[in-house]
Every structure is written in structure tokens, then in C-alpha cells.
Amino acid sequence: MRSPSASELLNIWERGLYQAPVHRALNLLAAAYPECSLDQLASLSLGQRDGLLLALQASLFGSQITGLATCPHCGDRLELTFAVADLQIGTRSDMPLETAAVGVKAIEAYTVEFRLPNSLDLLAVSNQFNANQPNVDQIRQQLLDRCLSVQQGARSLSVGDLPANVLEAVVAEMEQADPQANVQLALACPACGYEWQTLFDILSFLWSKLHVWARRTLQEVHRLAAAYGWRESEILALSAQRRQLYLEMIGYE
Ligand SMILES: [Zn+2]
Structure with a gap:
């Protein structure tokens, strides 16, 4: 540096x-x-x-x-x-x-692959929102959509299909991976x-x-x-x- x-x-x-x-x-x-x-x-x-x-x-x-x-x-x-x-x-x-690191979390019947959010994700997401009034929940949702890929058996699901407890466990794992x-x-x-x-x-x-x-x-x-x-x-x-x-x-x- x-x-x-x-x-x-x-x-x-x-x-x-x-x-x-x-x-x-x-x-x-x-x-x-x-x-x-x-x-x-x-x-x-x-x-x-x-x-x-x-x-x-x-x-x-x-x-x-x-x-x-x-x-x-x-x-x-x-x-x-x-x-x-x-x-x-x-x-x-x-x-x-x-x-950025990548990880996999298998929980209940779901397998969730994740990567850690980076500045490119923030740029992509922030372009869609008014910078003066960002909607934190929507931004979080879009970041997760970009960074997670969800499988149940051979079937691909969207992040919105995950039960709340499974999503929470994945988010906790992501936070641990990027303290x-x-x-x-x-x-x-x-x-x-x-x-x-x-x-x-x-x-x-x-x-x-x-x-x-x-x-x-x-x-x-x-x-x-x-x-x-x-x-x-x-x-x-x-x-x-x-x-x-x-x-x-x-x-x-
Ligand atoms: Zn005080």
C-alpha cells in the first residue's frame, strides 16, 4: 500500500x-x-x-x-x-x-451456494434505488438474490422460496466468513x-x-x-x- x-x-x-x-x-x-x-x-x-x-x-x-x-x-x-x-x-x-470467498451450506433439504457480496454487487443494486432514500430491506433482498444460488434436490429455487430459519443460517455463515x-x-x-x-x-x-x-x-x-x-x-x-x-x-x- x-x-x-x-x-x-x-x-x-x-x-x-x-x-x-x-x-x-x-x-x-x-x-x-x-x-x-x-x-x-x-x-x-x-x-x-x-x-x-x-x-x-x-x-x-x-x-x-x-x-x-x-x-x-x-x-x-x-x-x-x-x-x-x-x-x-x-x-x-x-x-x-x-x-471474494465462496461457500456452501446444506441445511434441511436445501443446498445453498453463496459468495460474499462485493462492491460490484453494491453498484448494481444501488443503481436501482434512489440514493437519498435507500430501502434497506429491498437492497438486502437484491444482494442475496445476486449472491445465493438455492437447490432443493435437483430443483433450482429462488432465494424467496427459502424458509426464514434457513436463510438466517446462511446469512450468519456469510457474516462469519467476512467478519x-x-x-x-x-x-x-x-x-x-x-x-x-x-x-x-x-x-x-x-x-x-x-x-x-x-x-x-x-x-x-x-x-x-x-x-x-x-x-x-x-x-x-x-x-x-x-x-x-x-x-x-x-x-x-
Ligand atoms: Zn447513559
């Missing part, structure tokens, strides 16, 4: 402002893994993708993750701090990039003692970090350009340390 330059990151951020999250993720990974084709990256399971995004998060913004959560019981605000390593489940940035796609944080409120779990979404976390970084960086470019008359590309080519020192010299902290 390589760390994208400041100028590449600003381009990804600017393009991503009007893109769906699945595109943002692919653009970030394409910049970090130029040795991989877009097709390879899009074929990674969502857990593999999130593992790489987590490694990119660490490389760009450090190995600590801090955020805020609200206690669902008393409404108190909690500050959270995690190490990236604690959220990584068996994936590393230097892992070989493989395409990085479903990272649950165990939280406890220090004010009232309430304990709960919440899903950690690395993509939205990384994107909000990038958003804050991009706006601050553009501010810095503006200050330095105004003070020294340098071009944007010249300022972005400076290391972060050097940029910081020049900002201090013009009294901008």
Missing part, C-alpha cells in the same frame, strides 16, 4: 462529494493500491475492502481512532478511543488481494452504566476524517498562497511539517 499525496486526496475528496459511498471507497483504494485493477478492487468482499480502508485510515490519520457516541439510554455524549489494530480482524494491508464487514463496538456509558453494541463503519468514518482534513488543507493553501504568492500545487507538494512551519511564520496556527 502507498499513501496517496495531498493533491490526490483532495481530488478524490472533491469528486466524492457528489458520489455514492461505494465509489468513494473504490477511488480511495485505487489511489492506495495502484498495482491493482479497479476490477480487482471492486471484486473484494466488503470485509476485505473495509480491512484495506482501515489500513489506509491508519496510514493517513494515525493508528488511533477517536469518535463520539450518544448513550441511547441517558443521552450522554461519550468520547471513544480505539486502536486501529483492535478493529482489524485478520486482515493486513500487505495481504494478498483475493477475490471485517461487521465490526461491532461494545460500548458502556460511564454516566448511567448502560451497555450496548454499535456497528463501526470504517468508510463513513474515514470519509468524515478526509472531509475535515480537506477543508483545513484548503484553508492552509489559501493562507500560504496569500502570504507568499505560491501556487496550490507548490503548496500541496510541501511536506505537512514544512507547511506547518511556514504557517507558524505567518502567524496562522
Whole structure:
């Protein structure tokens, strides 16, 4: 993995402002893994993708993750701090990039072959829905239709023909096969003692970090350009340390 330059990151951020999250993720990974084709990256399971995004998060913004959560019981605000390593489940940035895993689950009279959903599935499914009002149940149903093939004896069935308990067992197996796609944080409120779990979404976390970084960086470019008359590309080519020192010299902290 390589760390994208400041100028590449600003381009990804600017393009991503009007893109769906699945595109943002692919653009970030394409910049970090130029040795991989877009097709390879899009074929990674969502857990593999999130593992790489987590490694990119660490490389760009450090190995600590801090955020805020609200206690669902008393409404108190909690500050959270995690190490990236604690959220990584068996994936590393230097892992070989493989395409999504496939499995078979035989249960009752049914044999269900599955593969793990990837970005291509998300793209295909999200194109059919209004991005502003996604219907989570319909999206889930379509993803399952794409990723499962169901047999009862010699007969092919559709996913909708599976009894609910069989479908649940298959989905549980898929989640187990791709644990990085479903990272649950165990939280406890220090004010009232309430304990709960919440899903950690690395993509939205990384994107909000990038958003804050991009706006601050553009501010810095503006200050330095105004003070020294340098071009944007010249300022972005400076290391972060050097940029910081020049900002201090013009009294901008
Ligand atoms: Zn509480």
C-alpha cells in the first residue's frame, strides 16, 4: 500500500462529494493500491475492502481512532478511543488481494451456494434505488438474490422460496466468513452504566476524517498562497511539517 499525496486526496475528496459511498471507497483504494485493477478492487468482499480502508485510515490519520457516541439510554455524549489494530480482524494491508470467498451450506433439504457480496454487487443494486432514500430491506433482498444460488434436490429455487430459519443460517455463515464487514463496538456509558453494541463503519468514518482534513488543507493553501504568492500545487507538494512551519511564520496556527 502507498499513501496517496495531498493533491490526490483532495481530488478524490472533491469528486466524492457528489458520489455514492461505494465509489468513494473504490477511488480511495485505487489511489492506495495502484498495482491493482479497479476490477480487482471492486471484486473484494466488503470485509476485505473495509480491512484495506482501515489500513489506509491508519496510514493517513494515525493508528488511533477517536469518535463520539450518544448513550441511547441517558443521552450522554461519550468520547471513544480505539486502536486501529483492535478493529482489524485478520486482515493486513500487505495481504494478498483475493477475490471474494465462496461457500456452501446444506441445511434441511436445501443446498445453498453463496459468495460474499462485493462492491460490484453494491453498484448494481444501488443503481436501482434512489440514493437519498435507500430501502434497506429491498437492497438486502437484491444482494442475496445476486449472491445465493438455492437447490432443493435437483430443483433450482429462488432465494424467496427459502424458509426464514434457513436463510438466517446462511446469512450468519456469510457474516462469519467476512467478519471485517461487521465490526461491532461494545460500548458502556460511564454516566448511567448502560451497555450496548454499535456497528463501526470504517468508510463513513474515514470519509468524515478526509472531509475535515480537506477543508483545513484548503484553508492552509489559501493562507500560504496569500502570504507568499505560491501556487496550490507548490503548496500541496510541501511536506505537512514544512507547511506547518511556514504557517507558524505567518502567524496562522
Ligand atoms: Zn447513559
